[in-house]
Amino acid sequence: MRHRKHTFKLGRTSSHRRCMIANMLKSLIEHGRIETSVAKAKELRRHADKMVTLAKKNTLATRRKAIAELMVSFNSLTSKEARAVKEKDEKSCYNTDRRVIDILFSELGVRFANRNGGYTRILRTGCQVGDSSEQCIIEYIA
Numbered sequence: 001m002r003h004r005k006h007t008f009k010l011g012r013t014s015s016h017r018r019c020m021i022a023n024m025l026k027s028l029i030e031h032g033r034i035e036t037s038v039a040k041a042k043e044l045r046r047h048a049d050k051m052v053t054l055a056k057k058n059t060l061a062t063r064r065k066a067i068a069e070l071m072v073s074f075n076s077l078t079s080k081e082a083r084a085v086k087e088k089d090e091k092s093c094y095n096t097d098r099r100v101i102d103i104l105f106s107e108l109g110v111r112f113a114n115r116n117g118g119y120t121r122i123l124r125t126g127c128q129v130g131d132s133s134e135q136c137i138i139e140y141i142a
Contacts, residue, residue, distance in 0.1 A: 008043040021047055022071040026100045029070075029108065033139030038124065041138040045120045048138075052119045055109030066104060072097040108140065 010017060024044050027034050029051070036044070051069065054062040074097070077085065112119050123137045 008039050025070055029100050029104050030096060033137055035137050038134045038136045041122050041136050044138060048120050051104060052108055052112050055104045056113055058105055058109055
C-alpha cells in the first residue's frame, strides 16, 4: 500500500526521476519558466518551492543542501578559463551549474523574502500533438 507516499513516479526509476527533477530545476531557475507535462510540473513544483525556502535562509548548510539536490558539478577550470574568470568574463568559462546556485541565492531568495510559500505557478497550455498529454508552463511568480 502507498498510503501517505506523496510522489509522482512518472514511469521512471528513482535514479532517473531524481536526475530528471534536478535537470528541470536547473532549467527553471536559470530561465524562470519551462514548458513540460502537467504531471512533471506538479512534481517539480514541490522541489522548486523547497529550493526557494533554502535560498531564503542563505547559510552554508542550505547552500550545500541545494547543491546536493540540484546535483551541481563543479568542473575544475583550466588556466585559460581561470584567467577569464579573473577578467570577469564568467559567461564563457563557467558551466551553467555554478550560475544556477548564484541565481537561486542572490535573486530568488531575495525576491521571495517576504512571501510564505506558493512561489511557482502552473499555466496549462493544451495537449501535446503526439500522445495528447496535457502540457503546461511552470514559472516563478514575479
